[in-house]
Amino acid sequence: xxxxxxxxxxxxxxxxxxxxxxxxxxxxxxxxxxxxxxxxxxxxxxxxxxxxxxxxxxxxxxxxxxxxxxxxxxxxxxxxxxx
Numbered sequence: 001x002x003x004x005x006x007x008x009x010x011x012x013x014x015x016x017x018x019x020x021x022x023x024x025x026x027x028x029x030x031x032x033x034x035x036x037x038x039x040x041x042x043x044x045x046x047x048x049x050x051x052x053x054x055x056x057x058x059x060x061x062x063x064x065x066x067x068x069x070x071x072x073x074x075x076x077x078x079x080x081x082x083x
Contacts, residue, residue, distance in 0.1 A: 028057045039066055 012018045019034050021027035035047060048071035049058045058068040071077060 032057055032060060035061060
């Protein structure tokens, strides 16, 4: 990882909380393969995805009977709720 877009990414990657792909673009085949491997080992309840650039991934995983839940990367979704 040459330059992280988020200061937390290097730590998350080191802790194996992120799947890294080579290059400047996300390799969705690697992500799909990782999710399918995890689904063989664990009972996955659902996978959240942002439809921006990952709708095809979601469709392919749904075809494998993995529950996909749309979660858009918006400020509102990443902000604390009203109290």
